[in-house]
Amino acid sequence: MTSDAGPRPGRRVTMKDVAKRAGVSQPTVSFVLNDRRDVSVAEETRARVLEAAAELNFRPNRAAQSLRSNRPYTIGVITDQIVSQPYAGQILLGIQQAVQPDGYVCYVVERAGTADTRDDAVSNLLAQGVAGVVYASHGANPIRASRGARDTRSVYVNCWPHVDGEQACVVLADEYAGGAMAARAAFEAGHRDVVFLGGFRDDYACHERERGFVDAARQAGLDPDKLRRVYGGYQIGSGYQLALSVLQESAPTALVCGNDRMAVGALLAVHSLGLECPRDVSIIGYDDQPDIADQVHPALTTVRLPHLEMGALAGQLMLADGDPDPGRHLVDCELVVRSSLAAPRAGA
């Protein structure tokens, strides 16, 4: 008969139930389960408590914990259009995996819509009493912290506070290194006439990647100013048009694109001009967007953005003791080699 306990059956198991079963008091159970080594519990008692808790499948009531210790086991995640972007989930997943071992869960709020509904959502979130807020955006950019959230612990992923407070904790991809990586791949494959198809010119990511491109060109012994650099809008259509005009104007052997969607557009443009990739033109993307980069023909050589890792880092920073480590934390990108990049033809 292992089932002597079974309290009021509809209720969840509480510490009191565990205490009764182990023949100790409720505080003792609390001490044991929280591994409070500063208060002494006999080893044998500890074992009995742990066993009882396991047998009853005890789960602490987070509401009671939060109430008592005034520490909510909840992290707010405020996103931009990010939720509607495919890589958004990666960041979220990274955060979750980082905080889950400590029993934390994420409350996700999309700040789409009007400013009103957004502030509603955020204040709803703060009303719940979160341990902190992670701001995550779809593209690295400044973001306005919600009013009322100024005194809340905050971590910014892929964005940063709009005001000039240097103490903000910011997690970013190392876009400069990523841009250099993409460009270097082209140069090392032997390309000399490489065009940079950037995204929004004012964009942080675009700017950094271009810096990387320029420095990589220099390192390859080329004059960056001789290489064309054009700008568009991160969409398939933009990539299509930019590539079309670039290819009609001259005959570069490689295109380094602002992201994978632009690369797909470039691919369409190459096809529509009767050329072939990578035989006539190599194409390099950015993002490693799932179901896109690896699915087009030819599959894209691209730079993977470390969204999972960025989320994980944000989660760790959020849980760290004291204020989250201020400053910019850069996470490395990774070159993903597929078939859209090849050596230029001998004649080129």
Add this chain to the structure above:
Amino acid sequence: MTSDAGPRPGRRVTMKDVAKRAGVSQPTVSFVLNDRRDVSVAEETRARVLEAAAELNFRPNRAAQSLRSNRPYTIGVITDQIVSQPYAGQILLGIQQAVQPDGYVCYVVERAGTADTRDDAVSNLLAQGVAGVVYASHGANPIRASRGARDTRSVYVNCWPHVDGEQACVVLADEYAGGAMAARAAFEAGHRDVVFLGGFRDDYACHERERGFVDAARQAGLDPDKLRRVYGGYQIGSGYQLALSVLQESAPTALVCGNDRMAVGALLAVHSLGLECPRDVSIIGYDDQPDIADQVHPALTTVRLPHLEMGALAGQLMLADGDPDPGRHLVDCELVVRSSLAAPRAGA
């Protein structure tokens, strides 16, 4: 001096603070704020309480509420790869918008990874004590409810329980009507030789859409068995290959695709054969995937999946009194007309 209250400054405002300011007891505050009309409170007192609460910007402590009333203001959302899919956010957003007015909050758990980490995540979620769980998947399919969640109120979005319990509450897009809608658009534009480029053949969505396609053909006075129907895998590459072989074999004037990515693949195939869309071949997608359907050239005529509405419905069902209304709740899709569909050339 409006600031006579300010209790211990670091603390959140509680009902006691409001009570003191309004000159009443804490229970009275509770009655007023919860609009408990069954207990009587003088109109004048009620007003005083409301004013005090507003002045102090009182927010109820959800942890305390949950503890006392044994009702967690929390809904668990368990997703599949959905978080890494672009439309996932739409479902989530829909749920949130539906439950937010009631003060509920969503905990999102991605069940990616091994079965172990998944069960960990889910049990973590249940340990928090959620009011219910919404299962959301990226493609309509059966899903195995997590063990330990069997007695929890559940709503399934875009999926259904793996076991044959008829009492499950399921929210699905009306894929049959959507498929018919897509096909009808082609037939009504004048196309006769239309090919169905399906996704996974065993897939629920593919099956339903094909049923819609067949019935729409019949209604258009065509013999469905004369129309080719081929199957692939919902990816760009699959659409590319299917379209390529279909177009090389005969000359259909329209392709009805399993989703937008397959449609993009089909577009690539059309281009690579030196044809033009929609002049030579019309293409119809499915999903209305953001940044894809509206960005390719030509922009895709497609069927929008009502993810936002499905999420909202799931949220409503979750909050309904009593058990969630069992059965399949179908949500309508919507035809989105863009330029990839045109009338067939006169000669065709």
Add this chain to the structure above:
DNA sequence: ACACTTTACCAATACGTATTGCTAACACAT
């Protein structure tokens, strides 16, 4: 003036956990 109902409010308590004293028992040295 009396009983009875209604109105308006409050004191007390419960929810499950974490923490702060306190007590009892024992070990050890004086």
Add this chain to the structure above:
DNA sequence: ATGTGTTAGCAATACGTATTGGTAAAGTGT
């Protein structure tokens, strides 16, 4: 035997809210 320190454990309490069971005052009908 006495003091001192350590170990092991529990009783009591606090967190903020919702609910139960009162009580005092006012109103109503005779």
